[in-house]
Amino acid sequence: MNFQQIKDKDSSDRLAHKRDEFHLPSGRIYLNGNSLGPLPRSAKLRAREIVERQWGEDLVASWNTHGWIDLPFTAGEKIAALIGAGPEQVLCCDSISINLFKLLAVCLQLQTGRRVVLSQEDNFPTDLYAAHGLQQLLGENRCELKAVGADQLQQCLTEEVAVLFLTHVNFRSGKLHDMQGLTRQAHEQGILVVWDLAHSAGVLPLELDAWGVDFAVGCGYKFLNGGPGAPAFIYANRKHHDNFEQPLRGWMGHASPFDFDPGWEPAGGIAQFLTGTPSILSLATLDAALDVFDDIALGDVRQKSTELSSLFLALVESRAELQDLVLESPRDAAQRGSQLAFSHPQSYAICRALNAEGVIADFRSPDLLRVGFSPLILTYEDIWRSVEILAKVVGEESYKAGEFNRRLKVT
Amino acid sequence: MNFQQIKDKDSSDRLAHKRDEFHLPSGRIYLNGNSLGPLPRSAKLRAREIVERQWGEDLVASWNTHGWIDLPFTAGEKIAALIGAGPEQVLCCDSISINLFKLLAVCLQLQTGRRVVLSQEDNFPTDLYAAHGLQQLLGENRCELKAVGADQLQQCLTEEVAVLFLTHVNFRSGKLHDMQGLTRQAHEQGILVVWDLAHSAGVLPLELDAWGVDFAVGCGYKFLNGGPGAPAFIYANRKHHDNFEQPLRGWMGHASPFDFDPGWEPAGGIAQFLTGTPSILSLATLDAALDVFDDIALGDVRQKSTELSSLFLALVESRAELQDLVLESPRDAAQRGSQLAFSHPQSYAICRALNAEGVIADFRSPDLLRVGFSPLILTYEDIWRSVEILAKVVGEESYKAGEFNRRLKVT
Numbered sequence A, B: 001m002n003f004q005q006i007k008d009k010d011s012s013d014r015l016a017h018k019r020d021e022f023h024l025p026s027g028r029i030y031l032n033g034n035s036l037g038p039l040p041r042s043a044k045l046r047a048r049e050i051v052e053r054q055w056g057e058d059l060v061a062s063w064n065t066h067g068w069i070d071l072p073f074t075a076g077e078k079i080a081a082l083i084g085a086g087p088e089q090v091l092c093c094d095s096i097s098i099n100l101f102k103l104l105a106v107c108l109q110l111q112t113g114r115r116v117v118l119s120q121e122d123n124f125p126t127d128l129y130a131a132h133g134l135q136q137l138l139g140e141n142r143c144e145l146k147a148v149g150a151d152q153l154q155q156c157l158t159e160e161v162a163v164l165f166l167t168h169v170n171f172r173s174g175k176l177h178d179m180q181g182l183t184r185q186a187h188e189q190g191i192l193v194v195w196d197l198a199h200s201a202g203v204l205p206l207e208l209d210a211w212g213v214d215f216a217v218g219c220g221y222k223f224l225n226g227g228p229g230a231p232a233f234i235y236a237n238r239k240h241h242d243n244f245e246q247p248l249r250g251w252m253g254h255a256s257p258f259d260f261d262p263g264w265e266p267a268g269g270i271a272q273f274l275t276g277t278p279s280i281l282s283l284a285t286l287d288a289a290l291d292v293f294d295d296i297a298l299g300d301v302r303q304k305s306t307e308l309s310s311l312f313l314a315l316v317e318s319r320a321e322l323q324d325l326v327l328e329s330p331r332d333a334a335q336r337g338s339q340l341a342f343s344h345p346q347s348y349a350i351c352r353a354l355n356a357e358g359v360i361a362d363f364r365s366p367d368l369l370r371v372g373f374s375p376l377i378l379t380y381e382d383i384w385r386s387v388e389i390l391a392k393v394v395g396e397e398s399y400k401a402g403e404f405n406r407r408l409k410v411t
Helices: A003-011 A016-021 A041-065 A068-083 A096-110 A125-138 A179-188 A269-273 A280-293 A298-317 A347-356 A380-395 B003-011 B016-021 B041-065 B068-083 B096-110 B125-138 B179-188 B269-273 B280-293 B298-317 B347-356 B380-395
Strands: A090-092 A116-120 A144-148 A161-167 A192-196 A215-218 A233-236 A339-343 A362-364 A368-372 B090-092 B116-120 B144-148 B161-167 B192-196 B215-218 B233-236 B339-343 B362-364 B368-372
Touching (some): A068 A233, A068 A269, A068 A280, A090 A280, A179 A192, A298 A339, B041 B068, B041 B280, B068 B215, B068 B280, B116 B125, B125 B144, B125 B161
Parallel strands (some): B192 B215
Antiparallel strands (some): A090 A233, A215 A233, A362 A368
16 A cells, blocks of 8 residues: 555544544654553543543532433443344443452352363453462362463363353453354353453444353543543343342442442342442543444444555565564454564564654563554555664664663563 | 631641542542542542553553553552552452452461351441351352351350451441451461452551551442552562462462463462452552642541541531431441441431432441541531431431332432
C-alpha cells in the first residue's frame, strides 16, 4: 500500500469520527491501548461530575439520586452488548484476579467429584496465580491446577477436568483461541469453561450466549478505555444462576444489604458476585467510557483492527532495516487479536527509544516488542508513520544509547 | 452550654482551619461523614490531575512517572501514621470484605489445629458474610464461624479459637471495644486478632503496634474522606510477615510482576496482600485526601469529636420535644466512637425530614437515627443548629408528611 492509498483508507474510514471523542496527547502515536486505553472525553466529563458535583455537593445522597448503587449493573449491561450477552448476566466489580477466584470456586462447586482446573502455561500469569491460590487454600485433593502447552489442551479435555479457563487472546503473541470450538469440545466432556476476555472485549465481536460459554471475566481498562485499574467485569450464563454460591461474600452481594442482617442470604442472579463497596470514581468513569461504543458496530472495529495490524506487518517486512524483528504473532490476521509482537534481542531498548520518538509501544519480557491497535483512535497514517520511526530508530541504532537500556520499574 | 459559649468554642477551636480544606455544599450540615466523608480540596485537585493530565496526556507511562505502581504503599504509609503502625505494614487495596477474607484465611493457616473464627452477632454484617463465605468454601471441619453477643465474648476466648475478629466501633451504637485489653486477653489463649477499623481510622488515636494487634482492615471513605468506595486498607503486623501466604493471589502481589512468570512467588512483607490491578482513580484520590491529616494531632481530633457528640446529646436531652428519642449509644463519651444513635419509632421519616431541612443524618434499620461527627468539618454552632432543626422537625411533626415515609433504595 503506497502513501496515497493509506490516505485514502483514512478518508473512507467509517470509524474516523471516533478519534474526536478521545482526549489524545499531541505529537504521539499510541500503540498501547491494549495495556491502558486512552481517555474518552465522556469519561473525563463524568470523572469531574462524580467528584465535584455528586460527591462534593450531593454527598451520600448520591447513592440514590445519582444511581451509584446501580453502577455495577448499568456498566455491566453496556459491556453485555459488546460480548453477545443477554441482560442480567454481566456486572462490573473488583479485578480479574479476584473475579476469577470466585468463578473457579463456583465451577468446582458445580462439578462434584472433579478437581482439575485446566489452563495453559502461557496464560496471563495472574489467571494462573488465582488458581494457585485456590489450590493452596482448598488443598490438592479438592483443586489441582494443571497448566499445559497450548498444543496439549485438546487432549487434556477429559472427564477429570472440572473447568477449562483460558485467555481468549494471548497477552504476548495475540494468538486467538477458537472460543466457540473449545467451549463445545469441553462441554462434550462435561467440562465448564471460563474465558478471560482481557484483550478481546471492545475490539472483537463475541457471542457468549450463542456459544454457550459458562462464565467469563474481562478487563475494564484496555479496549474498553475505562481508566487505569478500572473495575473488571464478570459474566455468568443465566443457565447457572440458581445453582451456586460464590465464596467472596460481602454486603453488596446480599439480597437486602441495607437490612444489615447478620445472616447471609445471597442476592439473586448475577448480583451475588458483588462483594464489598465498589470504587465509584473508577466505576463511573468506566461506565461513561463505554458510551463511545453506542453508535458503532464491532464488526467494523474488528475489520479496521485487522487492517491496521496487517498494514503494520506489511510495512515492517518491506523495510530492510527491520529484518531482524521476528514476528511472534500469527501471520493470518483472523488468528490474532488486535496486537502484534516481534522478538528482537534489543527489544527493551528499541521500545524505549521508540517512546522517546513519540511512538508509545510496549515491552514484554524477555525480548518482545508489542504493539497494540486501538481502532477508535488510530489512523492508517499513524501506522505508516510509526513504522517510519521504528525503521529510523533501528536503522540508525539510536536505541543503543545507554539511557534506553536502563530498566524502569514497570515496563 | 449557652449560645455564646458555643460561639466561644468555635473561636478557640484548634481544628477550625481544617474546614476550609474541604469542598462543602452550602446550606447543609453534614452529620454523615461516618458513612461517606466529604470532599477534600486536595482530592478534588488530584482527581483532575490523575484523569486529565496523567491518564489523558501521559497515558501508560504514568505507572512509572507518576508513581501509580507505588500508590497502594504510599497511601498505606499515610494511614500507618494514623493508626500507630510502623513502616511497611499497611497497604491500600480492594474492599474490607475481600481483605477480611484474606486475613481470616491467613489466621487459619497460622493456627494449625484451630478452626473457630469468633466474632459478635452485631458486627457489621459484611464482616460476618466474609467469614460465612470462607466457612462455606473450606467446610466446617476447617472453619467454623461463631458469632456471639458482645457480653459473651470474653468467656468465649478459649483454646479452640483461631482468631477473634471484631469491629472496633459498633456501626449502629458507636460503642467502643477495648482493643488493647481484648487483644491481650486473646493472646493469652493463643488467639490471633483482626480488628476492623472502619469507624475508627482518622478519628480515634490508635496504637496497633504498641498493642500487639496482629492484623486489621479499615475503610478509606469514612473518616479518611477518600471518596465513594475508596479502596480499603490492610494492616499486617511485621511479626507475621514471613509466616503466611494469603490466598487471593494476583500479579500485583508477585515478587516480580513484570517478569510474567507462570510460577507463583509472593512479594515479601505486606506487598503480597495485593491481588489485581488497583483502581488508580479511586486510590490516588484517597492518597490525596489523606494529606489533610498532615498537620494535625489525632488527640485533638478525638477531643473535638467527644465534645461535639456530648454537646449534641446534652442539647437533645434539654429539649422537651425530643424526649421520645432514646439514646442507644454509650452515655460516657470515652466509651463511644464519633457518632450517636437514637431509636424512635419514626426514625426513618425523621431522618428524611431532617435531610430535607439541610441536616444530613443517617437511618439504620430498624429504627435508628444515626448522627456522625467529622471533627475536621463541623463547628460547634453546626451542632447547635442541627439540634434546633431536629427539635423543629419532631416538635412540629413535619416528618409525618407522606413523602418522608416512602422508602428509598439506599437509606
